[in-house]
Amino acid sequence: MNIRALDLPTDARTPSAGGLLETVRRGLRAQPKRLPSWLFYDAQGSALFERICGQPEYYLTRCEVALMREHAASIADTLGVDVRLVEYGSGSATKTRLLLEHMAAPVSYVPVEISPEPLQQSVRRLGEHFPHLPVQPLCADFTRPLRLPIPPRAPRRTVLYFPGSTIGNFDTREAIALLRKMRAEMGDNGGILIGADLKKDTALIEAAYNDAAGITAAFTLNMLARLNRELGSDFDLAAFSHRAHYNALAGRIETSLVSQREQKVHVGRSQIAFGKDEAIRVEVSCKYSLEDFAALAGKAGLEVLRVWLDPERMFSVQYLVR
Numbered sequence: 001m002n003i004r005a006l007d008l009p010t011d012a013r014t015p016s017a018g019g020l021l022e023t024v025r026r027g028l029r030a031q032p033k034r035l036p037s038w039l040f041y042d043a044q045g046s047a048l049f050e051r052i053c054g055q056p057e058y059y060l061t062r063c064e065v066a067l068m069r070e071h072a073a074s075i076a077d078t079l080g081v082d083v084r085l086v087e088y089g090s091g092s093a094t095k096t097r098l099l100l101e102h103m104a105a106p107v108s109y110v111p112v113e114i115s116p117e118p119l120q121q122s123v124r125r126l127g128e129h130f131p132h133l134p135v136q137p138l139c140a141d142f143t144r145p146l147r148l149p150i151p152p153r154a155p156r157r158t159v160l161y162f163p164g165s166t167i168g169n170f171d172t173r174e175a176i177a178l179l180r181k182m183r184a185e186m187g188d189n190g191g192i193l194i195g196a197d198l199k200k201d202t203a204l205i206e207a208a209y210n211d212a213a214g215i216t217a218a219f220t221l222n223m224l225a226r227l228n229r230e231l232g233s234d235f236d237l238a239a240f241s242h243r244a245h246y247n248a249l250a251g252r253i254e255t256s257l258v259s260q261r262e263q264k265v266h267v268g269r270s271q272i273a274f275g276k277d278e279a280i281r282v283e284v285s286c287k288y289s290l291e292d293f294a295a296l297a298g299k300a301g302l303e304v305l306r307v308w309l310d311p312e313r314m315f316s317v318q319y320l321v322r
């Protein structure tokens with residue numbers, strides 16, 4: 001099946017090649033250098049992320065799935081009936097399936113995803129599992145204001161589902177702005193069901209971002225491979241390495257691509273110089289205490305109504321309302 005067969009509505013703000021080049025040039029001219037983490041998720045990056053989720057060290061997926069298996073009925077009960085479920089970043093839809101299985105007569109399911117291939121896959125998988133569920137995919141950047149498709153009937157409430165602790169990939173200021181945008185999108189009676197990874201032993205957290213099989217390293221390096229593919233840049237992948245370190249003070253994993261030697265890279269018509277050991281910051285993955293997260297939500301005008309934890313108490317799913 002190709003993308004046209006599904007006729008995915010595409011938000012006009014999905015980045016163009018020109019926009020991509022500008023973003024990359026600006027990030028690499030900044031001091032320190034940085035690139036946005038959404039650049040990870042082309043088709044290869046999304047496939048590598050799926051593999052990360054299956055690594056034994058990457059406890060986040062294992063714990064969130066275990067949590068959903070144990071608490072999906074209680075979560076669905078809290079959301080209520082006649083819900084329109086809008087998922088930010090449709091991913092593998094495993095957790096969504098667990099949730100939908102317990103939801104009473106959802107009005108529709110709207111997966112929002114910037115890359116067409118994973119969106120297509122999740123639509124197909126869910127369609128097979130829930131043949132009567134109206135699925136209204138939206139190919140868009142969920143960090144921008146969304147034009148949600150008109151639901152087939154009026155929902156009692158819109159629930160924005162944001163699993164995986166992807167909120168942790170935004171720094172505090174961006175996370176508050178995103179939660180505020182979600183607050184506006186869910187409306188007065190709506191809610192946000194969100195996954196938030198919890199603070200824990202540093203060694204466990206660092207292992208999750210430095211798996212022994214090297215899948216996370218390949219995922220990080222794929223960002224440069226993507227730029228070579230899409231922008232014709234000439235990053236030498238062997239001359240950069242993946243580094244993920246837990247900054248305990250900031251409560252977050254900081255992931256960088258580190259230049260192994262002095263080198264120059266062509267990006268469009270620009271030449272970018274790298275010193276030996278110079279880093280490009282590519283991702284943060286924030287970890288929260290329950291108090292941290294309630295305070296973050298509070299800054300966006302949201303209140304934590306309920307919290308569910310996995311059996312190992314490593315990960316939380318929280319329901320936020322106005």
Ligand code: AVI
Nearest residue numbers: 052164165166169209216285
């Ligand atoms: C998507 N996000 C929540 C992942 C994380 O844990 O921050 C992305 C990831 N990066 C490296 N491994 C996984």
